[in-house]
Amino acid sequence: MDIKTEEYNIIYDSTTTTVVCDGSLFLNSIKEYEPILELFKKAAEENKFSKTFTVDLRELQFLNSSGINMMIKFVSHVAEGASFKFKLVVKGQKENLFHEKLLKNFQCLMPSLVVQLE
Numbered sequence: 001m002d003i004k005t006e007e008y009n010i011i012y013d014s015t016t017t018t019v020v021c022d023g024s025l026f027l028n029s030i031k032e033y034e035p036i037l038e039l040f041k042k043a044a045e046e047n048k049f050s051k052t053f054t055v056d057l058r059e060l061q062f063l064n065s066s067g068i069n070m071m072i073k074f075v076s077h078v079a080e081g082a083s084f085k086f087k088l089v090v091k092g093q094k095e096n097l098f099h100e101k102l103l104k105n106f107q108c109l110m111p112s113l114v115v116q117l118e
Contacts, residue, residue, distance in 0.1 A: 001039055008060075010036050017047045017086070022059030025067040033070035040074045044084065053078075053086040057103075058093050058118065068102065072109065079110035089114040 003010040008023030019040060027033050040055070047053050055074075057063075063071070078084050090106060092099030094117045103115040 001042060003036060003039060010039055012039060012043045014043075014046065016054070017043075017050045017052060018054040018056055019043050020056040020059070022061075024062040025060070026062065026064055027066055030066045030069050033066055037070050037073060041077060044074075044078055044081075044086075047086060048081075048084045050086045052089050053084075054089040054091065056091045057099060058091050060099075061096070063098065063102070071102070071106070075106045075109050075113065079113075087112065087114060089116060091116045091118065093118060 001012045005023075008021065008025050011020045011022075012018075013020065025033075025036075044053055075088070078088050088110065090103050090113060092103050092115070094100065100117055103113075103117070107113050107115060
């Protein structure tokens with residue numbers, strides 16, 4: 001359940017219940033982000049009874065507004081889903097300025113979200 005291209009990779013590791021994003025996401029519209037959103041949702045559904053579910057953005061260099069919208073949809077999906085029992089953790093890099101701003105906005109949507117900036 002991975003998506004690999006020359007520009008970016010979205011890799012789901014079921015052993016660590018982690019989705020890792022790396023590269024740059026410059027897709028043109030939210031419609032083009034649908035396969036990525038579906039990967040996130042399927043991975044979360046598979047792990048809804050896990051202790052934690054992690055989204056690792058540390059190697060993500062860029063995410064455009066359509067990508068931010070897709071991530072907001074995912075966080076909202078988890079926040080609204082009563083069946084999800086895990087703690088959602090999102091990892092980012094302090095050096096990448098958009099990570100800190102983006103992750104803090106995610107916490108507004110889901111106050112229980114754990115942000116880890118390294």
